[in-house]
Amino acid sequence: MTKYDYDLFVIGAGSGGVRAARLAAQLGKKVAVAEEDRPGGTCVLRGCVPKKFMVYASEVPEQIDYARGFGWDAQAGSFDWNAFRDRNQAELTRLSQIYSANLVKAGVEIVNAHAAFADAHTLVLTTKSGGQRRVTADTILIAVGGWPFLPQHCPGVAEHGLTSNDMFLLPELPKTMAIVGGGYIAVEFAGIMHGLGVDVTLLYRGQKILRGFDDEVRDHLSNEMTLRGVKIHTECDPVKLHLDEKGRTVVTLNTGGTATFDKVLYASGRKPKTEGLNLDALGIKPDVHGAVPVDPFSRTEVENVYAIGDVTNRANLTPVAIREAIAFVETVYKANPTAYDHENIPTAVFSQPQIGTVGLTEAEAVEKGIEFDVYTTRFKPMKTSFVGGNSRIFMKLIVERKSDVVIGVHMVGGDAGEIIQLAGIAVKAKLTKAQWDATCAVHPTAAEELVTLKDKRA
Structure with a gap:
């Protein structure tokens, strides 16, 4: 016993x-x-x-x-x-x-x-x-x-700031909202609230949103979000929050100005x-x-x-x-010592449009001293072209030059989360660019671009 x-x-x-x-x-x-x-x-x-x-x-x-x-x-x-x-x-x-x-x-x-x-x-x-x-x-x-946590350096945040936990139980939708942060939670809620009819402003203290993601992914998503109507202000951080006489939240910014919103969501970290x-x-x-x-x-x-x-x-x-x-x-x-392999984990960000990513970013490949080639494409999906829209899909493959193995896949566009799941299998299996190219394309789809990329980025 x-x-x-x-x-x-x-x-x-x-x-x-x-x-x-x-x-x-x-x-x-x-x-x-x-x-x-x-x-x-x-x-x-x-x-x-x-x-x-x-x-x-x-x-x-x-x-x-x-x-x-x-x-x-x-x-x-x-x-x-x-x-x-x-x-x-x-x-x-x-x-x-x-x-x-x-x-x-x-x-x-x-x-x-x-x-x-x-x-x-x-x-x-x-x-x-x-x-x-x-x-x-x-x-x-x-x-x-x-x-989720609220930063302690900013007076008024504890009293007037929301966290992601609060977003699911809002008593009513605000007309305007500031979202503080530039990570995946911030960009996801920016897309959500904008889609639900809220006037959204994203405030991020860094130079580009989505630190840690591939730079071209960061730039493309930022452009797409702006195209949809989300206002993005980088190198901008609240230093004080207080309520005005109407109960709205006044945000004092590090740039010296102020802005007023119905609600302020802090998505700056967990x-x-x-x-x-x-x-x-x-x-x-x-x-x-x-x-x-x-x-x-x-x-x-x-x-x-x-x-x-x-x-x-x-x-x-x-x-x-x-x-x-x-x-x-x-x-x-089970007397079977097992360590989970944390490399090459496929990840989706349900921003609008979605991000799918697996493997190394370009910056990570440089840091590791890997010599590589980059294949990219930007294009309008069929349905967007048909209705006269301007949104574009972005795809990127990073290929180790010596082995021809695909070491990074990055996508911004519709169904990216679904597509990256299968791309993740190929990256985990260390398949080569030649093997990707030998795979028959499914036409007409956006995903076929991943197996038809021919031109290396100069």
């Missing part, structure tokens, strides 16, 4: 924590998971899923414009934010209940409480009503994810949610970004304590957290 209450205790019931708990329980382990909110985590409750529903809703006006261009007598009608918001929340509740049901079916105990460490094998569980109890576990997995875990009890010190340091097998410096997902700040994506969970179970319970 084990000397611990549980074989495995998981802190956090997001995508990674749920997968690890289920797989371990299916192996006959006694497993529990602590969750302060509902099972589902960021992705299901306040991230990927509700945001994608908002993307779908916000794309309807453009689809109606296309319908008119193709001869349909299409009418836009009006958008009912309250009806959409409530339908969205109902769907999230349904999905969360499925997560709960799957945990229970696998034999996992769900504990609705906050968990904090007392020592390497002991956790203090605190319910919302204040009740406490202690439990012990042979192995503990930290899977608490990340959380950080690992380690506060309250009492990691000091284990001697674990988060890194400069607040992340829990782990080795390639997701083990912390404490032998029986592991961490996966966004709390480790390796690759903050739901599918990555799930793969890390699977690798954790292989390592701990």
Whole structure:
């Protein structure tokens, strides 16, 4: 008989924590998971899923414009934010209940409480009503994810700034909105809110939006967003927020001027949610970004304590957290040490238009000292040309000169998220440009351009 209450205790019931708990329980382990909110985590409750529903809703006006261009007598009608918001929340509740049901079916105990460490094998569980109890576990997995934060250097932000968590529960749509930030969350919500009829201004302190993405992708998306009507101001950062007599938010900018908006969204970053875990009890010190340091097998410096997902700040994506969970179970319970490979992860940004990317950017290839060739194309998709639109698709292949292997694929345009999934297989498999070229094109599609690019960029 084990000397611990549980074989495995998981802190956090997001995508990674749920997968690890289920797989371990299916192996006959006694497993529990602590969750302060509902099972589902960021992705299901306040991230990927509700945001994608908002993307779908916000794309309807453009689809109606296309319908008119193709001869349909299409009418836009009006958008009912309250009806959409409530339908969205109902769907999230349904999905969360499925997560709960799957945990229970696998034999996992769900504990609705906050968990904090007392020592390497002991956790203090605190319910919302204040009740406490202690439990012990042979192995503990930290899977608490990340959380949006508001910057502390700007007076008024805490009182008047919104985070991405707030966007799904707005009591009403604002007429005007400033979005502070230039990362994927900022550009996604800029497209969403603009599509829903909000006058959107994006404020970013850097020179170009989407730091870390390929420069040509950054430039192309910025141009496309501007073409659609989103106002983008770079090298521009709020230094103070306050309300005027009408309850609108006045933003004082580092450029010296002010601007007034109904709402201000701060999409300037997320950080690992380690506060309250009492990691000091284990001697674990988060890194400069607040992340829990782990080795390639997701083990912390404490032998029986592991961490996966966004709390480790390796690759903050739901599918990555799930793969890390699977690798954790292989390592701990199947005597098969497995380290998830974080290279060449396909990524989609649901901006408008979408971005799909996998592999190295041009700057990363230069930094690695790789000699490479670049193939690019910009073109109007068929349906845009038909209706007389100006939007263009951008595609880019980066090919290692010595091996002819395609080491980077980047796309901005419709369905980029869908296309990059399959391109990711080819990059992961290290296929050569010659093999891409030998693949028969599917005509007429946008994706066929990826296998018909012939001219190297000069």
